[in-house]
């Protein structure tokens with residue numbers, strides 16, 4: 001199987017959230033759909049139906065924590081964000097970095113030991129935890145990889161599946 | 176006889192033959208904190224969804240052979256698996272009573288111990304604990320005695336028999352050559368969609384782990400596996416259930432494995448002290464190696480495992 005380093009380098013599935021302007025007064029710019037996984041190599045990009053998720057979730061805070069100014073219930077958040085109001089930054093990528101474990105990210109953490117949100121997941125982790133977590137808990141919506149994003153040909157090769165699935169070896173009988 | 180017990184006998188035999196029991200200078204076990212800048216990974220099993228992406232990433236990064244089954248084939252979870260010469264990391268599924276989900280997954284690989292038993296048991300010094308925290312080995316030096324395989328408290332090292340004349344230990348090296356050395360996280364951490372794997376300085380990860388438990392006590396069982404076990408490991412585990420429910424050995428204690436024989440291992444030419452015991456051990460092992468493989472390879476002799484008749 002070919003081992004493709006350049007492909008590996010792309011793996012931090014740069015989940016580039018398309019627009020979602022980090023604007024105050026966020027009400028102006030709530031997108032109906034967002035392109036996710038724009039530069040992904042193993043999985044295709046998808047159009048996330050934001051409008052539908054707004055309809056089916058109870059509160060914006062289900063995904064956006066305290067940033068939209070709606071009430072948060074998590075006792076850990078309330079300590080600081082009971083009355084903090086809407087934030088400048090609402091988009092996922094506005095806070096969750098695509099490369100949480102790069103040397104630079106780790107150095108930044110080292111230099112800001114007093115920061116409260118030191119253990120903040122990266123963009124890919126934050127989104128998957130949020131999506132898979134809610135889909136699992138509510139028993140609604142896909143929870144498998146390809147349930148949300150179709151795998152690309154490069155992805156099939158990477159996971160040794162589909163066209164690239166291991167062929168049964170001739171002569172290795174007796175199993 | 177269990178593998179670990181076997182090693183103890185091996186070593187004790189060698190020691191007794193040479194010193195007549197003069198090796199009682201046990202070190203203060205568990206006091207070594209690893210290199211101060213040592214890196215590690217915190218495995219949060221509450222986040223793992225068993226997608227096996229980490230296995231696929233490891234397979235490609237380390238240029239391992241084609242797997243028997245696709246990496247999106249979840250039927251592999253029907254049998255517990257261990258790491259071997261074809262898979263340096265495996266994810267297993269566990270049926271857990273207390274968990275609301277009923278099923279949990281745990282990735283396993285070399286834990287990159289602070290005081291690696293593989294390293295101390297290797298009499299040709301093929302192993303190195305690097306400043307970055309990785310436990311790596313030099314395949315050119317390895318003579319294939321499989322001491323490390325027996326010594327490892329987590330049953331990690333596997334053996335490649337692709338050449339009958341050059342058997343070679345195989346285990347996770349923390350992607351040292353291609354990533355860690357350059358300050359990059361290992362391939363499994365990079366790909367994990369759930370960020371179930373957190374890469375960072377070991378000392379920070381311990382704080383992170385305790386902080387997660389403190390902030391969300393309902394989510395976690397209050398134990399950081401690997402903080403103290405066998406003198407501390409670079410890879411750490413937290414979970415919503417007690418470690419034994421995810422098949423983590425809770426009987427290992429906090430002393431580094433074979434720390435009590437380490438001193439003479441360092442000062443006495445190993446050739447003299449353990450070879451007699453070792454030779455009988457190698458023979459015993461050579462006839463027992465099927466223990467370390469899946470059932471479906473147990474009918475093959477080592478020479479046949481690469482598929483060549």
Ligand code: SF4
Pocket residue numbers: 284285286287288291292293294310326327328329330331332346
């Ligand atoms: S887990 Fe086993 S192989 Fe890895 S460093 Fe520890 S003793 Fe060595």
Ligand code: SF4
Pocket residue numbers: 222223224225226227228229230266280282366367368369370371372
């Ligand atoms: S990639 Fe992450 S979520 Fe998937 S099996 Fe591995 S540790 Fe679990």
